[in-house]
Amino acid sequence: MEPYQSIGWTAARLARQLEVALATVELSSAQYRMLVQLAQGSEASTPLARKLAVSAPSVTTVVDGLVQRGAVERTYSAEDRRRVSLALTEIGQGLLVSAEDAVRGRLESIANELEDEGLAGNAIRALALWGEALDRARIRRHSLQREAEVVAP
Amino acid sequence: MEPYQSIGWTAARLARQLEVALATVELSSAQYRMLVQLAQGSEASTPLARKLAVSAPSVTTVVDGLVQRGAVERTYSAEDRRRVSLALTEIGQGLLVSAEDAVRGRLESIANELEDEGLAGNAIRALALWGEALDRARIRRHSLQREAEVVAP
DNA sequence: TATTGTTATACTCTATAACTATA
DNA sequence: TATAGTTATAGAGTATAACAATA
Numbered sequence: 574m575e576p577y578q579s580i581g582w583t584a585a586r587l588a589r590q591l592e593v594a595l596a597t598v599e600l601s602s603a604q605y606r607m608l609v610q611l612a613q614g615s616e617a618s619t620p621l622a623r624k625l626a627v628s629a630p631s632v633t634t635v636v637d638g639l640v641q642r643g644a645v646e647r648t649y650s651a652e653d654r655r656r657v658s659l660a661l662t663e664i665g666q667g668l669l670v671s672a673e674d675a676v677r678g679r680l681e682s683i684a685n686e687l688e689d690e691g692l693a694g695n696a697i698r699a700l701a702l703w704g705e706a707l708d709r710a711r712i713r714r715h716s717l718q719r720e721a722e723v724v725a726p
Numbered sequence: 727m728e729p730y731q732s733i734g735w736t737a738a739r740l741a742r743q744l745e746v747a748l749a750t751v752e753l754s755s756a757q758y759r760m761l762v763q764l765a766q767g768s769e770a771s772t773p774l775a776r777k778l779a780v781s782a783p784s785v786t787t788v789v790d791g792l793v794q795r796g797a798v799e800r801t802y803s804a805e806d807r808r809r810v811s812l813a814l815t816e817i818g819q820g821l822l823v824s825a826e827d828a829v830r831g832r833l834e835s836i837a838n839e840l841e842d843e844g845l846a847g848n849a850i851r852a853l854a855l856w857g858e859a860l861d862r863a864r865i866r867r868h869s870l871q872r873e874a875e876v877v878a879p
Numbered sequence: 880t881a882t883t884g885t886t887a888t889a890c891t892c893t894a895t896a897a898c899t900a901t902a
Numbered sequence: 903t904a905t906a907g908t909t910a911t912a913g914a915g916t917a918t919a920a921c922a923a924t925a
Contacts, residue, residue: 576861580850581744581829582762583857585755588741589779590860591734602738603915609735618884626742628917633885655883655924676734686862692855697733699852702840704736706849708729709839756892771907781894786908808901808906898909
């Protein structure tokens with residue numbers, strides 16, 4: 574049997590390995606994504622939903638869990654009282670550090686399967702390449718969205 | 727703000743993009759992983775759980791959904807009547823083709839953000855590298871598990 | 880009226896523990 | 903007794919639709 578090779582299959586297995594690694598620190602992928610996003614600065618709910626590519630109610634649900642754990646704090650804006658500012662607490666920052674350790678450990682140990690060919694580093698660097706691509710795709714997505722709003726609000 | 731760069735963050739965003747792509751064909755990541763695994767040959771439930779790194783009840787749940795859609799068929803073994811053979815139907819095969827199209831489309835369009843530097847192909851090929859690493863890691867996981875069973879059943 | 884965020888509701892995935900049927 | 907698979911149960915993420923509060 575020739576190995577099944579598809580970009581999706583690889584991404585899907587990588588995703589599952591991520592979940593397994595995060596489970597060791599009792600975090601879900603969604604919670605982890607939220608922590609990372611908030612580590613890049615406090616934000617309101619709506620832009621978070623856009624950046625994380627989820628619905629508004631999903632943000633509420635995920636944040637609820639993190640608030641309960643003391644990892645995230647909700648602050649209500651004084652100027653616009655509809656808006657909520659979401660921010661990492663110290664607990665949240667520590668949790669994120671633990672999560673990064675767990676994930677890096679598991680994914681690097683997988684990449685190290687390629688060390689005989691000296692390709693482990695290539696694999697790690699390649700993910701950084703995808704990081705850059707994802708950043709740009711997000712920017713494009715958001716600017717297209719703004720255009721769409723102008724055309725058909 | 728310097729970009730947040732971590733192997734986990736990249737994997738997590740890639741995972742979310744996969745989910746979004748799969749949603750267009752009304753598949754979850756778990757269902758997609760099951761379809762791909764079964765496309766590589768029919769299997770019983772227990773080895774599937776091991777290979778997909780999930781619990782036995784998760785296999786039951788995911789397969790239930792796919793059986794309901796006519797994508798997977800359960801066949802009960804005559805020799806050992808506890809065992810179930812899980813196999814893709816033609817519908818399941820077609821569904822997998824649609825899923826692969828959707829996923830390839832979305833992930834390649836993300837990789838194409840790097841085309842100006844001629845790095846889009848590198849990103850795609852790099853995922854194949856991870857595919858190989860994941861294959862080897864799975865083999866290692868399974869052989870370690872067998873050893874553990876021998877030592878402490 | 881439009882926007883922000885939440886609530887209501889429903890479905891799926893996940894796990895552990897308990898159970899059934901079979902070996 | 904041990905194994906294969908399911909059922910029971912609980913918790914989390916996801917979405918759409920409906921809602922409240924605010925602008």
